[in-house]
Amino acid sequence: MKTYKIFIVTILAGLVFSCSDSFLELTPQQSVSDTEALLDLDGYKSSITGIYNKLSGAEYYGRYMIMIPDVLADDVKQNSQANRLVDYAEHIQRVSDTDALNLWGSAYEGINAANAIINSETILADAILDEQNHIVGEAYALRGLIYFDLVRMFAQQYNYTADASHLGVPIVLNFDLDNEPSRSTVAEVYEQIISDMTTGISLMSNSSRSGNSNTLSPNATRALLAKVYLFQEDWSNAEAMASSVIDSGDYSLISNDNYYDLWTTDNSTESIFEISMTETDNVGGNGIAGLYLQAGFGDYLPSNDVVDLYPSNDVRLSTFEIDPLLTGEFAPNRMIKYPDINGFDNVKVVRLAEMYLIRAEARAEIGTDIAGAQDDLDMVRQRAIADEPDNSEIGDALKDAIFLERRLELAFEGQRLWDLMRNQMDIVRTNCTAQTCFIAYGADTVIMPIPQDETDVNPNLEQNSGY
Numbered sequence: 064m065k066t067y068k069i070f071i072v073t074i075l076a077g078l079v080f081s082c083s084d085s086f087l088e089l090t091p092q093q094s095v096s097d098t099e100a101l102l103d104l105d106g107y108k109s110s111i112t113g114i115y116n117k118l119s120g121a122e123y124y125g126r127y128m129i130m131i132p133d134v135l136a137d138d139v140k141q142n143s144q145a146n147r148l149v150d151y152a153e154h155i156q157r158v159s160d161t162d163a164l165n166l167w168g169s170a171y172e173g174i175n176a177a178n179a180i181i182n183s184e185t186i187l188a189d190a191i192l193d194e195q196n197h198i199v200g201e202a203y204a205l206r207g208l209i210y211f212d213l214v215r216m217f218a219q220q221y222n223y224t225a226d227a228s229h230l231g232v233p234i235v236l237n238f239d240l241d242n243e244p245s246r247s248t249v250a251e252v253y254e255q256i257i258s259d260m261t262t263g264i265s266l267m268s269n270s271s272r273s274g275n276s277n278t279l280s281p282n283a284t285r286a287l288l289a290k291v292y293l294f295q296e297d298w299s300n301a302e303a304m305a306s307s308v309i310d311s312g313d314y315s316l317i318s319n320d321n322y323y324d325l326w327t328t329d330n331s332t333e334s335i336f337e338i339s340m341t342e343t344d345n346v347g348g349n350g351i352a353g354l355y356l357q358a359g360f361g362d363y364l365p366s367n368d369v370v371d372l373y374p375s376n377d378v379r380l381s382t383f384e385i386d387p388l389l390t391g392e393f394a395p396n397r398m399i400k401y402p403d404i405n406g407f408d409n410v411k412v413v414r415l416a417e418m419y420l421i422r423a424e425a426r427a428e429i430g431t432d433i434a435g436a437q438d439d440l441d442m443v444r445q446r447a448i449a450d451e452p453d454n455s456e457i458g459d460a461l462k463d464a465i466f467l468e469r470r471l472e473l474a475f476e477g478q479r480l481w482d483l484m485r486n487q488m489d490i491v492r493t494n495c496t497a498q499t500c501f502i503a504y505g506a507d508t509v510i511m512p513i514p515q516d517e518t519d520v521n522p523n524l525e526q527n528s529g530y
Contacts, residue, residue: 100179101179101180101183101185102185103187104187104191104194104195107180107187107194107195107198107199108198110176110179110180110198111180111198111201111202111205113176114173114176114177114202114205115205115277115278115338115339116344117169117172117173117176118173118205118209118338119338119339119340119344119346119410120169120344120346121346121349121350122162122165122166122168122169123166123169123170123212124338124410124412125338125340125344125346125349125350125351125406125410126346126349126350126351126353126354127148127162127165127166128166128212128216128477129351129410129475129476129477130148130351130354130363130477131148131151131162131166131216131477131511132215132216132477132478132479132480132481133363133475133477133479133480134148134151134152134363135151135152135154135480135490135502135508135509136479136480136483136490137366137368137369137479137483137490137491137492138365138366138368138369138470138474138475138479139152139363139364139365139366139475140152140363140364140365140366140392140393140492140495141362141363141364142361142362142363142364142393144361144362145360145362145363146362147354147360147362148162148354148362148363152363152499153499154499154502154506154508154509155499155508156508156511156512157512157530158512158513158514158515158518158526158530159515160511160512160514162511163217163511163512163513163514164514164515164516164517166216166511167213167217167511167513167514167517168514170209170212170213171235173205173206173209174206174209174210174235175235175238176202177202177203177205177206177209178206178235178236178237178238179238180198180199180202181199181202181203181206181236182236182237182238193268196266196267197266197267197268199266200262200263200264200265200266200267201263201267201278201279202263203259203260203262203263203266204259204260204263204264204267204279204283204284204287205263205279206259207255207256207257207258207259207260207263207284207287207291208260208279208287210232210234210252210255210256210259211256211287211290211291213232213252214231214232214249214252214253214256215294215481216510216511217231217232217510217511217513217527218230218231218232218249218252218510218527219249219484219505219509219510220294220481220484220485221249221250221253221294221295221296221485222296222485222487223249223505224249226250227248227249227250227253227295228248228249228250229248229249230246230248230249230525230527231246231247231248231249231250231251231252231253232246232247232252233245233246233247233524234247234251234252234255236255243521243522243523243524244521244523244524245523245524245525246524246525253291253294253295256291257288257291260284260287260288260291261288263279263281263284264281264284264285264288267279267280267281267284268280268281269281275330276330276334276335276336276337277329277330277337277338277339277409279336282307282308282311282313282314282335283335283336283413285304285307285308286304286305286308286335286336286413286417286418287336287412287413288300288304289301289304289305289308289418289421289422290413290417290421292304293421293424293425293485294481294485296428296485298424298425298426298428298429299425299429301421301422301424301425302421302422302425302426302429305418305419305421305422305425306422308335308415308418309415309418309419309422314332314333314334314335314414314415314418315332315333315415316332316333316415316416316442316443316446317331317332317333317446318446319378319446319447319449322378322379322381322446322447323378323381323382325414326382326399326400326401326402326408327402327408329408329409330409333414333415333416334409334411334414334415335412335413335414335415335418336412336413337409337410337411337412337414338409338410338412339409340406340407340408340409340410341407342405342407344406346406347405347406348360348404348406349406350401350405350406350408351401351406351408351410352401352402352403352404352405352406352408353404353406355397355398355399355401355475356397356399356401356402356404357386357388357397358404359404361397363398364389364393364396364397364398365383365396365397365398365474365475366492366494367392367394367396367494368492368493368494369470369471369474370383370396372467372470372471373471374448376448376449377447377448377471378446378447378448378449379447379471379472379474382398382399382400382474382475383396383397383398383399384396384397384399385397392494392495398474398475400475400476411476416442416443416446416472416473417472417473419439419440419442419443420439420440420443420465420468420469420472420473422435422436422439423435423436423437423439423440423465423468424436424462424465424466424469426439427461427462427465428462433457433461436461436465437453437454437455437456437461440454440461440464440465440468441453441454443468443472444468447471447472466482466486469482470482480509483504484504484509487504487505488504489501489502489503489504490502490506490509506529507527507528507529507530508529510527511527512526512527512530513525513526513527513530
């Protein structure tokens with residue numbers, strides 16, 4: 064399979080990633096042993112930087128990892144003039160889709176690069192061994208994150224089958240030019256994700272984040288693990304991981320008065336892990352902002368369904384602005400969580416508000432600390448709405464309140480689809496004229512097709528149902 068065979072030296076050197084159009088060929092220069100790139104600490108540093116750079120591309124977190132789940136769901140509507148991601152908005156995507164191919168390829172390039180670091184037999188001097196181990200830990204954690212992204216995008220959610228035995232994605236832990244792996248089950252992929260992230264935490268330094276959320280730390284990896292356990296409905300571990308991050312004291316919520324600073328400030332006190340976007344990344348109008356802002360393509364707009372859910376005194380309304388040129392079903396708002404048309408806004412992957420909401424959900428599901436669940440929910444609600452009274456709901460009403468708060472707080476951050484899928488809910492788009500208006504829970508189109516270029520060259524790779 065091509066994506067398991069490409070560009071090893073380029074990846075390891077941390078240079079600009081590139082690939083053949085077919086994703087099939089490996090030239091002799093590209094197949095040089097990874098040990099030649101990992102001979103010193105600088106080699107390790109450039110190699111791990113290369114993986115972070117891969118995540119920032121428009122085909123990954125720079126655009127599609129956030130946008131595709133959102134356009135598949137119900138909080139985003141396509142402008143009638145849109146000509147990007149239209150097939151996903153209409154749920155008519157095809158196996159030949161290049162966005163699926165590019166995301167799949169970028170993800171496995173990142174996995175290959177992480178494998179090279181993890182499997183390197185180079186042992187550096189004792190004086191820098193801790194730094195080497197930290198980078199190896201980052202590689203494990205990043206590999207876990209990438210597999211988490213792949214299994215969400217290309218497979219039905221964890222609880223789609225009772226034992227998560229449905230098809231996930233191939234697990235590749237070693238470079239093998241002749242490898243033609245089959246798809247592991249979703250349960251097996253999650254087991255690998257948890258193993259990678261746990262190993263990463265054990266290897267990384269426990270030093271404070273020092274104001275930098277652009278790279279993974281033990282706490283950032285625990286935050287990602289909290290999300291993984293949430294998707295598994297492993298409530299005890301989700302609560303424990305979220306508590307570990309919250310109680311660390313490394314993060315604090317942006318205040319009500321300064322809420323919008325969260326979207327204009329990189330590495331804010333609330334950010335746990337975010338993807339650095341710089342001029343060097345050069346996503347420009349191909350970034351998330353380009354698809355939302357009038358100054359860009361303006362292809363996608365917030366649905367009035369979600370905008371109307373915010374109370375008039377909710378500070379989160381600052382993430383919308385009025386566009387007097389919009390009419391009809393789209394009027395009058397545009398979404399401005401990504402305000403820089405040049406694409407220089409860092410992309411938030413996980414932040415403290417989500418940790419409170421994960422812990423609230425876990426506590427509500429466990430049922431032994433309802434007051435704690437209410438308090439966690441209030442941390443987010445009362446930050447958004449000044450003088451909001453304490454929450455007193457219990458049982459299903461409390462769970463519904465947490466579900467609603469996730470929709471309001473995490474809107475347009477690539478989360479809504481996963482929440483609907485986790486809760487086995489249909490996608491219902493109201494006031495809907497230009498798009499598919501009802502998508503049943505478990506529909507084939509809520510996940511991406513396995514790229515045809517991959518299934519064509521690997522007889523062991525089974526296509527998703529319906530494609």
